[in-house]
Amino acid sequence: MNxxxxxxxxxxYLLLLFAIAYWVEQRFKKSKKTLNKSWIYALSLAVYCTGWTYYGSVGRAVxxxxxxxxxxxxxxxxxxxxVPLLRKLLRICKTQRINSIADLISTRYGKNYTLGIIVTLCCVIGIIPYIALQLKAISASFHIITNRNNIAVDIWNDETFIIAGILSIFIIIFGTRSVDASERHEGIVAAIAFESIVKLIAFLAVGIFVTYFLFDGFTSVSTAAHIAGFEQFFTLNKGFENNDWLVMILVSMLSVIFLPRQFQVSIVENTNERNIYKAMWLFPLYLFLINLFVLPIAMGGKLLLSNLVNADTYVLSLPLHFHQPILGLFVYIGGLSAASGMIIVETIALSTMLSNHLILPVIFSSKKIKIDNEKSTVRNIILSRRAxxxxxxxxxxxxxxxxxxxxSLVSIGLISMAAVAQFAPATIGGLYSKLITRQGAIASIIVGFSIWFFTIIIPSIITAGYLSPSIMTNGLWGIEWLKPQSLFGLNTMGLLAHSFFWSMLFNIVSLVLISILTSATRQEEYQAELFVNIYKYEGVTGGPGMWKTSAYLSDVNTLLSNxxxxxxxxxxxxxxxxxxxxSLDQKEADPRIIDFSEKILTGVIGSASARFLVSNIAKEEEISIDKVLSIVKESQQVLELNKELKKKSTELSKATEQLTEVNEQLMKIDVLKDEFLYTVTHELRTPLTSIRALSEILFDNxxxxxxxxxxxxxxxxKEIERLSHLITQVLNLERYESGRQKLNYSAVDIAALINEVIDSLHPLIREKNISIEFIPPDTMALLQCDKDMIRQVVYNLVANAIKFVPENDGSIKIICRADFDELQVWVMDNGKGIPVELxxxxxxxxxQAKNQTIQKPTGSGLGLAICKRIVEMHQGRIFVEPISPQGAKFVFTLPNS
Amino acid sequence: MKKILVVDDDPYILMSLEFLMKKNNYQVMIARNGTEAMDSINTLKPDLILLDIMMPDVDGYSICKHVKSKKELKNIHVVFVSAKTKEADIEKGYQLGASLYITKPFSTRDLMKKVNELLQ
Structure with missing residues (x-):
């Protein structure tokens, strides 16, 4: 192609990435909302799949x-x-504003400069070949698609430079906008997620083309490969014999955290722990899909292309060979996606480390360069990142x-992965154990990394011809045991497995041994506590931290402003x-303010530099380890106290609520009581009025x-009688309602009692000329109850009935029935009856007193209320029903026990 | 002779008031409930009404309102005689145009004095 x-x-295509990054960033600025973040997060993790995956997997499969x-x-x-490991790591990095793997390790071991530098250097040495590999992938694919050389690829030419140049512009524009490295690059992450989609679709397109257009599906490809005798596709041979496959699983497991670009997308750019849960299944699914067609493509290439074609280029060569320029272009773009995505993220991560751990410390500690000017400081930081x-x-x-x-492509990737795996023991150990010391960590990384370098890098340098091959054959300094590829005589493993085994072994041994031999400083102890027990300190951010210091608030402010x-x-x-x-009014800054400022600075320039700068303005008191621990404990206690207080306060508010409720109830009762009193006095006034008026008349005349x-x-x-009756009733009712009245139980013959009442009311009955009938139960009903009270009930009901039946025609019927569990008394009259609503x-x-529309009370207005109260005190019921053709039936029941 | 209508549903109070008014040389009519009272007012046009408030059919306030709303009746003095003693109730009575509001139990001499003053 042209x-x-x-x-x-x-x-x-790169401009499209620019556009996406820019659009997302603007959108984010405006609305603080982006596209679905958990999806973007999961897709951005796929930056793991680089040009190596895209081109190299097929090569390795061949x-x-x-x-x-x-x-x-x-x-x-x-x-x-x-997931728990990832969550813990994420939590720590967010609370401490950690922005790179170097920062993580340096922060854990007391915000130590040396460690930051070591980790940074290791990363640079370990990762540069990997970035180079991506550049190589891009330029190689460029050559293939432009038909310059279809077979062997000329490695070096000016395109590599051009690509690197364009990418560096992109990275500088979007990667160094803000000085705060712990701030996210929303735009870039979105662009990376987009690239992940592009490369997946492109790879699937080639896969489908090869499998279904050049062949008739999976079985057809594999049958053809079988027949052609390419047994390597079907047997677990090479890598499995020398344990490389196991090591590859281990190394890649670690690399998904420790590769700077993976740390960047999975930790630094992650805003939400919950994102992990989508990535849990989406990322493995992505890996599955992108690997789905690796074997068919590898077989297809082997079968259809010349043996001279590098297997690493099959993905692109196949569509081109079969004259599919559009697919070819798409595949090329996919490869560009895979490689450029990796370069972009990896470079951002590495540049943050380089600038924060190597360049800025030099700038800050140099007396010549002043850092008291905001503009020049920010410019320095950004400049150093761009450089x-x-x-x-x-x-x-x-x-x-x-x-x-x-x-080949794959082996360089593995080499880088094995390099960053050297950070794993010190980091993971530091997350879970407080016993590991700074010296232990330094030793483990240096030792592990050196062995890695010696066993993997030295041989490739020798192969490239820069070193004498005698080391390979005779060992370092002529010592037989120090042959890079068979250390201590071990030569049964593959290159990778051999290197990984020895480097990890010595790495871990050094870590443990040195940690035992040395002891942690107070700063380390403090950080260790914060790391290992991170979940304990949730919500204590800003608790009294390490700074038992005095600093002027104005100094802190100026430093931060810079x-x-x-x-x-x-x-x-x-x-x-x-x-x-x-309070911000004091001259001296609160220790928490200093601590907070340090965290902010950490986000910008890394923990070690931040600590260094803060210590310049703050005089730190010498505090003993006991004190540190007590501070830690204190904040713990504050937290517990907070919880306790919260609990107490909810209890209190609950109690208040109850109190308010009771109070309302009391007020309601109070109102009722007032109303009752008013009604009582009102009721007393009527007879009193008559008595007074009549008496005065008699007196004056x-x-x-x-x-x-x-x-x-x-x-x-008569009115005096009415008065005293009323008073008695009021007092009775009051006594019943207050619960002071005790029931005086005795066995009562109810029928006899009813007869007594009827007898006592006989004058009234005769006066009104009405009939009354009583039907007693079949057998004598003896009931345990308070005789006087029940008599009152019967009396009130019968007296009421007499009152309400018409003169002469009135008839009253009383029925007493004894069931096995209760006794019922019915008092029926042929009066007006009671409207249903009443x-x-x-x-x-x-x-009665309150309802003027019915007949004016001729009694106290308390009779039925008293009846109800008495019956209820006996656990009975009282109610009224209508009877036909007219009248009321009052029923009360008493339990038979 | 001035005419006085006494309205109350309590027989003894009614009896007492009737006696007192007669004794003081007024022409007295009685009503045992609101309905009777309305009839008497419309037909006989008393000069003064001694009016109870709480009655089973029509309450005293309504009667007062009726009296004060009719042109030919509104000069009638309405004197409430009631067991309702709350401030609000008394206030309401005066707002409806009552000349007096006397609470039960009352002093007969006092009552007479006030009635005489009103009718002079």
């Missing part, structure tokens, strides 16, 4: 068969099974030119002070006629 056309396509899959099994295992980006890409180009000539700007510094400090109720006087005196007497209300106190 070279210029391909260049235009490549640049257009030589080693299904062994290439181990590299994808590892991450899948890690993602799906090691790092360019340096990294340049180094990669140089490596590509001088060394990486002979190794790095993040005056406005942001003010805002952050103010909101933090408000949240934690710290001695000459009043005898008959009239007699009548008035009778009135007075059937409940008539049992209320003074119901």
């Amino acid at each position: 070279k210029a056309f391909i260049i235009v396509c490549s640049i257009s 030589t080693n068969g299904p062994e290439f899959l181990s590299i994808y099994i590892g991450p899948s295992i890690m993602c799906a099974l090691f 790092s980006i360019i340096a990294i890409l340049l180094l990669a180009c140089l490596y590509d030119k001088w060394i990486a000539s002979s190794t 790095f993040i700007g005056k406005n942001r510094a003010d805002n952050l400090l103010n909101s933090y002070a408000q949240r934690h109720k710290i 001695p000459d009043i006629e005898e008959e009239q006087r007699q009548y008035y005196l009778e009135g007075i007497v 059937r409940e209300l008539i049992f209320d106190k003074f119901f």
Whole structure:
């Protein structure tokens, strides 16, 4: 294809990435919302699949068969099974604002400069070949698609430089916008996620093309390969004999965390722990899909292409060979995606490390360079990051030119993975054990990394011709045991397994031994506690940290302003002070403010530099380890106390609620009581009025006629009776309701009692000329109850009935029935009856008095209320029903026990 | 002779008031409930009404309202005689246009004095 056309396509594609990154960033700025973050997160993890996966897996499958899959099994295992480890790591990095793997390790071991530098150097040495590999993948595919050389690929030419140049512009624009490295690059991550989709679709497209267009499906390809005798596709041979596959699984498991780019996307760019749960299945699924067609493509290439074609290029060569230029272009773009995605993220991660751990410390500790100016500070930081980006890409180009000539794509990737795996013991150990010391960590990384270098890198340097091959054959310094590829005489393993075995063995041994021999500083102890028991300190952020210090608030503010700007510094400090109720009026800064500022700075320049700068303005008191631990304990206690207080306060508010409820109830009762009293006095007033008026008349008129006087005196007497009756009833009711009245149980013959009542009411009955009938139960009913009270009930009901039946025609019927469990008394009359809506209300106190529409009370208005109360005290029921043709039936029941 | 209508559903109070008014040389009519009272007012047009409030059919307030709303009746003095002693109830009575509000139990001499004053 036309070279210029391909260049235009490549640049257009990169511009598209620019556009996506820019669009997402603007969108994020405006609405603080992006596309579904958990999906983007999971897809961005697929930056794991680099040009190596895209082109190299097929190459490795051609030589080693299904062994290439181990590299994808590892991450899948890690993602799906090691969620607690990822969560803990994420939590720690977020609370401590950690922004790289170097920062993580340095922070864990007391924010130590040395460790940061060591880790950074190891990363640079370990990863540069890997970046070079991606550049190589891009330039190789470029050559193939432009038909310059279909078979052997000329490694070095100016395209590599151009690609590196364009990418470095992209990275500089989107990767170094903000100085705060712990801030996320929303735009870049979205672009990476997009690239992940592109490369997956492109790879699937080739796979489908090969499997279903060049052949008739999976079985057809594999049958053809079988017949052609390519047994490597079907047997677990090479890698499995020398344990490489097991090592590959282990190495790739670790690399999914420790590769700088993976750390960047999975930890630094992750905003939410919950994202992990989608990645748990989506990332392994992605790996499965992208590997689905590796074997068919490998078989197809082997079967259909010339033996001279490098297997690493089958993916691209196949569509081109069969004259599918559009598919070819798409595949090329997919490869560009895979490689550029890796380069972008890896470079950002590495440049942060380089600048924070190597360049900035030099700048800050140098007396010549002043850091008291906001603009120059920010410029320094950004400049150093940009310089790092360019340096990294340049180094990669140089490596590509001088060394990486002979190794295949996959092996370089594995080499880098094995390098970063050296961080695993110190890091994972540091997450779970407080016993590991800084010296132990340093030793483990240096020892492990050196052995890695010696066993893997030295041989490739020798192969490239830069060192004498005598080391390979005779061992270092002529010592037989120090042959790079068979250390201590071990030569039964593959290259990778051999290197991994020895480096890890010595790595772990050094870590343990040195940690035992040395002891941790107080700063380390403190960090260790925060790391190992991270979940204990949730919510204690801003608790009294390590800074038992005195510093001027103005100094702290200035320092912070230099790095993040005056406005942001003010805002952050103010909101933090408000949240934690710290006064900002004092001259001296609160230790929590200092601690908080250090965390902010850590996000910008890494923990060690941040600590260094803060210690410049803060005089730290010498505090003993006991004190540190007590501080830690204190914050723990504060947390517990907080919890306790929270519990107490909820209890209190519950109690308050109950109290309010009771109070309301009391107030209601109070209102009821007032109402009752008012009604009582009101009811008392009527007879009192008569008595007073009649008495005064009699007093003022001695000459009043005898008959009239007699009548008035009778009135007075009657009204006094009414008065005293009312008072008795009120007092009775009050006594019943208060519960002070005890029931005086005795065996009562109810029928006899009813007869007694009827007898006592006989004068009234005769006066009104009405009939009354009583039907007693069949057998004598003896019931345990309070005789006087029940008599009162019967009396009230019968007296009421007499009152309400019409004169002369009135008839009253009383029925007493004894069931086995209760006794019922019915009092029926042929009066007006009770309207349905009043059937409940008539049992209320003074119901009559309040309801003017029915007949004026001739009684106290308390009779039925008293009845109800008495029956209820006996656990019985009282109610009224209508009877036909007219009248009321009052029923009360008493339990038969 | 001035005419007084006494309205109360309690027989003894009614009896007492009737006696007192007669004794003081007024022409007295009685009503035992609201309905009777309304009839008497419309037909006989008393000069003063001694009016109970709580009655089974029509309450005293309604009667007062009726009296005060009719042109030919509104000069009638309405004197409430009631067992309702709450401030709000008394207030309501005066707002409806009552000349007096006397609470039960009352002093007969006091009552007479006030009635005489009103009718002078």
